[in-house]
Amino acid sequence: MNQVPEKLNEQILSMVHDKLKPKLSTLLSKVFFIHALTAVITLSLCPQFGFKLFRLDINLMHSFMGFGMPICNLLCGLFFTTTSALATVLILNRDEIRAIRFQNILFSSFILLSSIGFFLIMNPDLFLEFSLMWLLGAVLGLISTFEISNRVLAYQV
Amino acid sequence: MKDLKHLTAEELMLQYQTSSPDAAYLAFNELYLRYSARVYSFLMKKMRNASEADDIMQKVFLKIHESKHLYKSQFKFEQWLFVIARTQVLDFFRAKSRYEKRLQKIAIPEVSNLEENNFDLNLHSLDQDQRELLEMKFIDELSYQEISKILNKSEVSLRKSVSRLLMKLKVGEV
Numbered sequence: 001m002n003q004v005p006e007k008l009n010e011q012i013l014s015m016v017h018d019k020l021k022p023k024l025s026t027l028l029s030k031v032f033f034i035h036a037l038t039a040v041i042t043l044s045l046c047p048q049f050g051f052k053l054f055r056l057d058i059n060l061m062h063s064f065m066g067f068g069m070p071i072c073n074l075l076c077g078l079f080f081t082t083t084s085a086l087a088t089v090l091i092l093n094r095d096e097i098r099a100i101r102f103q104n105i106l107f108s109s110f111i112l113l114s115s116i117g118f119f120l121i122m123n124p125d126l127f128l129e130f131s132l133m134w135l136l137g138a139v140l141g142l143i144s145t146f147e148i149s150n151r152v153l154a155y156q157v
Numbered sequence: 158m159k160d161l162k163h164l165t166a167e168e169l170m171l172q173y174q175t176s177s178p179d180a181a182y183l184a185f186n187e188l189y190l191r192y193s194a195r196v197y198s199f200l201m202k203k204m205r206n207a208s209e210a211d212d213i214m215q216k217v218f219l220k221i222h223e224s225k226h227l228y229k230s231q232f233k234f235e236q237w238l239f240v241i242a243r244t245q246v247l248d249f250f251r252a253k254s255r256y257e258k259r260l261q262k263i264a265i266p267e268v269s270n271l272e273e274n275n276f277d278l279n280l281h282s283l284d285q286d287q288r289e290l291l292e293m294k295f296i297d298e299l300s301y302q303e304i305s306k307i308l309n310k311s312e313v314s315l316r317k318s319v320s321r322l323l324m325k326l327k328v329g330e331v
Contacts, residue, residue, distance in 0.1 A: 004197040004214070005211065012218045099178050
């Protein structure tokens, strides 16, 4: 039997290793970029804490408001992060999604903190109005989207 | 975690498909340790060229990585692996139209004074070992050093054999 050259072994193993464990900084940058782009669109459809980027006819917040303020906050947070997470899942590859799913807390915190940071910069009074329900919805949206998509993508859809 | 050495290839594939990146890498590593030598031998047999075999070997394992979600555990992993290896080899030959083009090339430098048809006819009348030797030298463009490693013969004797065969082809003895 032919002996596989040691160099070839190393190349193949490191290639798969790098694919399975992409660099954290690269992955965080990609997630941030996708989230920023998606946020521009979602903020136009569903303003968060009254913050709206473009004037569109569709305003989901009015529909959500029909369920009352706490539920509206929950749904707004859910919509905001689920859309971002879905865009991330569509753009990134399977290995990157798996890496995110197994560092869910890190990536969810990163998305949430960057969003809250952005809202606070735009409106410093927001902190007082900040809703726990929004946070709950946002966390639910992120974790469930990454969890479900990872499970679906592990096998052929 | 269960010792990977005791897991079947199919169980390792499941771990490779669904576990955390670290565990998935360990599973891949174990699969690679178990099967890489056999895949490499298979490729060397088909390609007869170390550098091409190396390239295809990388492609095979990259393909395995990228298609891992398509693998179903009811099929034998080994079968799936060799189907991929075979497909990669076929793709390689198809892409280059390797044999046809290079078979034409062989006739030009060494035996240009012969009629092409006669040459092909003569080439086909060589026995399997002789034809393989000429193919390695002129189709695969292996050096005598590389051929000697594959066939386990000395470079000197290979040189003699090749030159003898070419002479035979020229005078139409075969």
